[in-house]
Structure formats: C-alpha cells, structure tokens
Amino acid sequence: MAKKNIPTEEPGVKKNQIDSNINFDDFIDQYSRINVPILPKDLIKSITLKLNSDKFNYSETLKNIRNSLGSLKLYDSTENIKEVKEVYNKGKLVFVLGAGVSMGYGLPTWETMLQKLMVTTLEKDKDASNIISKLFSKLFSPSPLIAGRYLQKYFEVKNDNSFEDAVRTVLYEEIKKDISSPLMDEIVRYCIAAGTSPNLDCIITYNFDNILEENLKKSGFDLAFKSVYGKGTEVDHDELSIYHVHGFLPESGDLTKSNQITFGETIYHQQYNDIYSWNNIVQINKFRENNCVFIGTSLTDPNTRRLLDIANQQRTSKKGSHYIFRLRYKDEDLKKALSMLLDQNEELLSEKSQANLKIDETVKTLIQTVESFEENDFNSFGIKTIWINSYDEIPKILKKIRTR
Numbered sequence: 001m002a003k004k005n006i007p008t009e010e011p012g013v014k015k016n017q018i019d020s021n022i023n024f025d026d027f028i029d030q031y032s033r034i035n036v037p038i039l040p041k042d043l044i045k046s047i048t049l050k051l052n053s054d055k056f057n058y059s060e061t062l063k064n065i066r067n068s069l070g071s072l073k074l075y076d077s078t079e080n081i082k083e084v085k086e087v088y089n090k091g092k093l094v095f096v097l098g099a100g101v102s103m104g105y106g107l108p109t110w111e112t113m114l115q116k117l118m119v120t121t122l123e124k125d126k127d128a129s130n131i132i133s134k135l136f137s138k139l140f141s142p143s144p145l146i147a148g149r150y151l152q153k154y155f156e157v158k159n160d161n162s163f164e165d166a167v168r169t170v171l172y173e174e175i176k177k178d179i180s181s182p183l184m185d186e187i188v189r190y191c192i193a194a195g196t197s198p199n200l201d202c203i204i205t206y207n208f209d210n211i212l213e214e215n216l217k218k219s220g221f222d223l224a225f226k227s228v229y230g231k232g233t234e235v236d237h238d239e240l241s242i243y244h245v246h247g248f249l250p251e252s253g254d255l256t257k258s259n260q261i262t263f264g265e266t267i268y269h270q271q272y273n274d275i276y277s278w279n280n281i282v283q284i285n286k287f288r289e290n291n292c293v294f295i296g297t298s299l300t301d302p303n304t305r306r307l308l309d310i311a312n313q314q315r316t317s318k319k320g321s322h323y324i325f326r327l328r329y330k331d332e333d334l335k336k337a338l339s340m341l342l343d344q345n346e347e348l349l350s351e352k353s354q355a356n357l358k359i360d361e362t363v364k365t366l367i368q369t370v371e372s373f374e375e376n377d378f379n380s381f382g383i384k385t386i387w388i389n390s391y392d393e394i395p396k397i398l399k400k401i402r403t404r
Contacts, residue, residue, distance in 0.1 A: 077386045084323055084386075085401045087291040088200075094290045095190065097205040097212070098297025100391070101183060105211055106176040114147050116170045121154045148263040164259050168249040171209060175251070182395040183295075187212065188219050190402060191240050201290050202241040204283065206297060206304075208261055210250040212242060230258040231278035245279035271303060280307060287311030287322070294324040295394065299378070308381040321382035325394050326374060328387050329367045335359060338366075 087093050099110070108116065155163035190200050205212065216223045225240040226233065229248035235241050247261030262271055271277055283304070286292065288311040299305065308322075315321070338359060375385045388394060 080323055080384045080386050081397060081401060083384075084291075084293060085404070088401055091199055092201060092290050094201050094286050094292045095187065095203045096292045096294045096297065097187075097203060097207060098295065099207060100296025101187070101205075102207050102209050102211045103296075104181050104183075105179050105209075106174045107171060107209060107211075108174070113167070113170050114151075117151050117166060118147070120166060121151065152263065163263075164247075164249060164255050164261060167208065167261065167263065168251070168255070171249060172251045175211075177214075181215075182392070183398075184212070184215050186395040186398045186402075187295075188215050188221075188223075190398070191216060191223055191225065192219075192221050200240060202243060202286065204243045204245055204286060204292070206246045206301075208244070208247055208249040210248070213250070228282075243279070243282050245283060283307045284311050284314075288314050292322040294322065294383070297324075299324065299381075299383075305381065308383070312382040315382065321384065323384050323386055324378055325386050325388055325397075326378075327391065328389055329370060331360075331363055331367065334363045334366060338363060 084093070099107075103109070151166075152163050155166060187203075191203070203212070210227070213225070213227055216225055223240070224236065224238050225242055226235045227242050227244060227248060227250075228235065229244040245262075247263075248259055249255065249261065271279065274280065280303075284307050287308055299308075312321070371387070378385055386397065388397075
C-alpha cells in the first residue's frame with residue numbers, strides 16, 4: 001500500500017446573553033474578546049471636553065465612520081459557504097482546529113492550565129498555592145509564552161518528559177468524556193470518507209489532546225487515520241492525517257521526545273526560527289496548496305500568521321482561498337462593557353458627556369469597526385470570514401456543506 005511520508009525539507013519554501021448581576025472579573029473571563037480598560041484620567045478629560053462641546057456633532061461623526069467602513073470590501077457569508085462546498089467536492093478541504101473545538105469537554109483554558117501548573121512549582125500547601133497562583137495570574141498577567149518558559153525550566157531538573165507529563169495531568173484531570181458535541185460529531189462525519197471522494201485532505205490541529213482521535217475510535221465506523229506529531233511519520237494513502245503541529249499528549253501511554261509540545265518561549269523560538277521544521281512545512285504546504293477552514297481558533301499566534309503570509313505570497317491563485325468561522329460581537333455584550341467603563345470613571349465623565357455619548361449609536365459603530373477590522377485582517381492572509389451569531393451554527397453549516 002502506498003505510503004505518504006511527512007516531509008523533512010521543502011525546496012519550494014522560501015525563507016523569507018449577559019447576567020446583569022455578573023461581577024467584573026467573571027464578565028472579563030466570559031467575554032474575553034472585549035477588553036474593559038482603566039483609562040488614564042487625561043484621556044477621560046479629553047473625551048469629556050469633546051463630548052461637552054456644543055460645536056461637536058457626535059452623531060454625525062459616528063454616521064460618517066459607519067459610512068466609511070461600509071466602503072471596505074466585505075464578504076457575503078452565504079457565498080463563502082457555497083465556495084467551501086465546491087472545495088470539499090474537489091477533495092481540497094483541510095480543517096484547521098483550535099482550542100474552541102475541545103473546550104466543551106472540560107479541558108482547561110490556557111490561563112487555567114498555567115495557574116494549575118504554577119501550583120505544582122510552589123509550596124506543598126495546595127490551597128495556599130492555588131490562591132497565590134490565581135492572584136499572580138490576575139494581577140501580573142504574565143505572557144503565556146514567558147510563563148511557559150519558566151515552567152519548562154522548572155521541570156527540566158527532573159527528566160526529559162516531566163513537563164509534558166505535568167501538562168497532560170492538568171489537561172485531562174477534569175475531562176468529560178460522555179459529553180455530546182454536535183461540532184465534534186460533524187467533524188467525525190467528515191473523516192469517514194478518507195481515501196474516497198469527496199473527503200477531507202487532512203486535519204491540522206493546534207491542540208495537544210486526543211479528543212478527536214477518541215471520538216473517531218468510538219464513532220462505530222471503520223475509520224483509517226494517523227496522528228502525526230513528528231517528522232518521518234508514514235501515512236497510508238487511505239489514512240486521514242491528523243497533524244498535531246504544536247505537539248501531541250494522548251491521555252494514556254508513555255511519552256517520548258516526539259511528544260514535545262510548543263508551550264514556552266524556548267520551543268516556540270526554535271519552531272519560529274526553523275522554517276524547515278516538519279510542522280512549519282506541513283502548514284505552509286497545506287496553506288499554499290489547499291483550502292482551509294479554521295474552526296475554534298482566533299488566529300492570533302504570530303508563527304501561524306507568518307506561515308499564512310508565506311503561503312499566501314506563494315499561491316498561484318487567490319480564488320477560493322481559506323475560510324474562518326467568527327462569532328459576531330453582540331450589542332448587549334458591548335453595552336455591558338461600555339457601562340462598566342463609564343461606571344469606573346463616573347467622577348470624570350459628567351452627566352452631559354455621558355448623555356452625549358449616545359450608547360446605542362456608539363456600540364453600533366464600535367461593532368462595525370471591529371468586525372470590519374477583523375475581516376480585512378483575515379483577508380490580508382487570503383482568508384474569508386463566515387460570520388455566525390452562535391457557535392451552535394457551526395455544525396449546522398458544516399452539515400449543509402457536506403450533504404447538499
């Protein structure tokens with residue numbers, strides 16, 4: 001049977017709904033896409049002066065902003081979904097999965113994982129350590145990469161795989177295996193037809209976990225797949241490749257050097273600097289030659305953005321490039337955040353200036369601004385946006401693509 005080898009080099013790659021009683025911290029945790037900053041007093045004063053000015057027509061200014069945003073190139077999500085269907089029928093579709101795909105199974109957020117790992121490096125009193133680690137994270141907000149570097153250094157004194165062992169323990173300690181996930185069920189259905197047409201070309205995942213693999217095993221279908229997390233892995237022609245490009249930590253079994261994960265700065269820098277590493281090569285090739293659908297990821301990782309840029313520059317055709325599901329910003333979420341911001345600066349913002357702020361108009365303009373900003377940012381990488389109002393829409397859209 002024919003084998004597919006994972007490349008170790010690539011000559012073509014060029015180097016170059018909100019509860020009104022929710023507290024502030026919980027709000028930020030639930031709606032992390034909306035930042036509620038503490039504004040400097042001089043900035044608040046300048047805003048107040050502007051809003052209190054009789055010469056300043058705020059509503060007209062907001063209208064002009066929205067009109068200018070309307071001139072930007074925005075895509076019709078309905079048309080984008082039709083394009084994905086065409087790509088799928090050609091066998092060129094790649095799913096790129098982020099943390100949002102696995103989160104419903106009880107896996108920790110990145111911040112929670114860092115907090116729990118930090119506990120292991122502190123004193124033996126777990127309760128006290130847990131408090132200190134949470135306060136540390138909330139008060140100082142360390143960079144995840146820097147915190148990861150510190151944690152990796154701490155575990156180096158034990159043995160080669162102790163850090164990965166610790167991460168795996170935290171990753172799976174509260175896992176809910178019996179959860180029903182319509183999104184995961186739909187992804188599994190896309191995997192059934194490996195080696196036939198239409199089918200997925202492959203899956204790229206930035207997740208360490210093996211939740212996808214376990215769901216494939218218990219699906220009741222005879223699915224041929226291979227988890228790839230290192231160079232030189234052989235994949236049969238009729239097997240679906242699942243590339244764990246940031247490393248792989250299955251729930252059970254021994255861990256080796258091949259299970260190394262991209263967590264802290266040290267490994268991240270190695271991967272960033274080595275354009276010819278197997279995981280970079282796989283991503284560049286798939287981003288260049290295939291059409292990807294990004295699910296559960298925000299695409300803020302600098303290395304992923306760099307690889308998308310490289311691949312986009314090398315593509316011979318820009319037509320029908322890549323696609324990403326993005327949740328629309330909700331008026332009520334932003335109104336809540338804006339109200340919190342005004343409450344924090346109540347002593348500086350007069351009643352007149354708050355009245356002139358015209359919350360509904362301001363929120364409408366802010367949402368249009370951020371959505372235009374995000375969509376055009378993705379477009380610069382050859383990625384079209386499929387806007388959704390709820391994450392529940394994703395499996396329904398995927399089913400429509402697969403069955404119609």
